[in-house]
Amino acid sequence: MTERSSLRTRAVAGEPVDPTYRAIGTPVVQATSFVVEPGEVGFSAADMQEEQPYFYGRWGSPTVRVLEQRLADLDDGEDAVCFASGMAAASGLLLHLLRAGDHAIVSDVCYAGVAELCAGALRRLGVEITFADLSDLEEVRGALRPGTRLVYAETPVNPTLRLADVEALADLAHRAGAALAVDSTIATPFGLRPLALGADYVLHSLTKYACGHGDALGGVVVGRRAAMAALRQDALVHLGAAMSPSSASLILRGLVTLPLRMRAHEEGARAVAEFLERHPRVRRVLYPGLASHPQAELARRQLQNASGLLAFVADGGDALARRLAERLRLILYAVSLGKHRSLVYFLPTEDLLRTSFPLQGDKAARFRAVAGEGLFRLSVGLEAPEEIVADLEQALR
The missing domain is CATH 3.90.1150.10 (Aspartate Aminotransferase, domain 1)
Known part of the structure; x- marks a missing residue:
């Protein structure tokens, strides 16, 4: 699409015509393995290249890749990584970014699965979590410390519909040397532009509005190209929560409307x-x-x-x-x-x-x-x- 195309037009006309059959719509490639030349792709994810042939379905697949590119475009990100569910996307990002001794500030009211993951598994792994009201910038400022690596926001928040000022949070986080991740599931790209407001990562549970028909699970993280390559190599490949091509196809259908x-x-x-x-x-x-x-x-x-x-x-x-x-x-x-x-x-x-x-x-x-x-x-x-x-x-x- 041209740079002047509106978000609405990109949602409808941003999906490329299939180069093999010239089909209007993305074929569902139901394959878990792909033929490669000897030495063309390394067997370990440690050897994964940013641009390489499809190799194994857990690493990536053609149908899912089209969805990732569509979602990156709608959120004005450089790239995206899709997961099998919204919770898998959140877990993958948090486990990828945080390690023992790191500190993260997390919205004190947010999607229940994320709240329980942070209070349970992440703390057991040695990550320090501060739950804060992210609508209160003074509380956020007071919670920041030298070891803060991430501020994790959700806006509007589920279930109280409280908002967070993404632009102000990005400024606070970056001044402290931390990244800002924003779960924008409820707003969707048509309601909120977290990356344009300064966020480093935007997440969506694609199960919700993006799919829209209640028939597919999915999640996505959108951000800078290098950050997404690292997320794919680490969290997607090693945690194994890969999206199925059939789910990707159903979500692609939902994006159009x-x-x-x-x-x-x-x-x-x-x-x-x-x-x-x-x-x-x-x-x-x-x-x-x-x-x-x-x-x-x-x-x-x-x-x-x-x-x-x-x-x-x-x-x-x-x-x-x-x-x-x-x-x-x-x-x-x-x-x-x-x-x-x-x-x-x-x-x-x-x-x-x-x-x-x-x-x-x-x-x-x-x-x-x-x-x-x-x-x-x-x-x-x-x-x-x-x-x-x-x-x-x-x-x-």
Whole structure:
């Protein structure tokens, strides 16, 4: 594509025509091994070259490689490495960058799998972890130390939809000699540009909005070319969480409609959030697209799309969750987000504080003040917004 092509056009027309069959679309190459010339490729990953023939499916494959190039283009990165899931991408990056004695600052509320990995396995390996509120720049500044190697942010954060100022965090991290990684799954490349704002790495769970249809797992890390080559050689090859060509094909299909879907997700989420704010049973709605969001100014400044995920607090807790599961007709009671169908799931506060978020004292109290008994996480799908609202209205009645 030309440099002047818009992000929307690149999403649709950025996939190259297949050179073998001139097919419009990338063939699914279901192969785990590829024929090479003797001595052409080293047997060990230590001999891996940045440009070399396909050798073994765990190292890379043609279908997955097209997806990596598409994702790097959409995020304005030099290259990308795909993994079998979003959690594999996060684990691969963290285990690749951090070693015993290193220090990392991690968002104190983030995707549960990442929080549990940092609090458990990384600490057991000797990595020092400080969990911090990354929306509080003074807290981040106070947490930085000479051994800090990484600041790991998520924005908007799952499940409270708190935002982080990527540009300010990048400045703080780089002044301290640390790198900044940003999980931008909820925002997608159409809502946030972390690399353009100074981040060193951007991550996505491709299972969510990028795929969009709920039928493939995947994850990606995007960044500079040399950094991605090192990540591939170390984390992808040795941890073994390689993406399958069939999953890559399904996610490639999803990228084509991603700009249109994100526009529709945002439209629906805004309508639902505004309805819930007016509902007498609902005590709080958390959505970056609302003027009531505590970081509405930052949302206007950094988010080009507020996405389709929101959370709300309502009277009833577990009992209301059971009632919604029984009474909702259009919205499904199910985990995950970013699908074409609307999904709701109840996250009890005490369960989150016991298992995922290591918050103590005043921080735990502040989380309870925001989340109440628990958060209803609602991923607004592509159904007609007025019909999603009507379904909620009858279930909450």
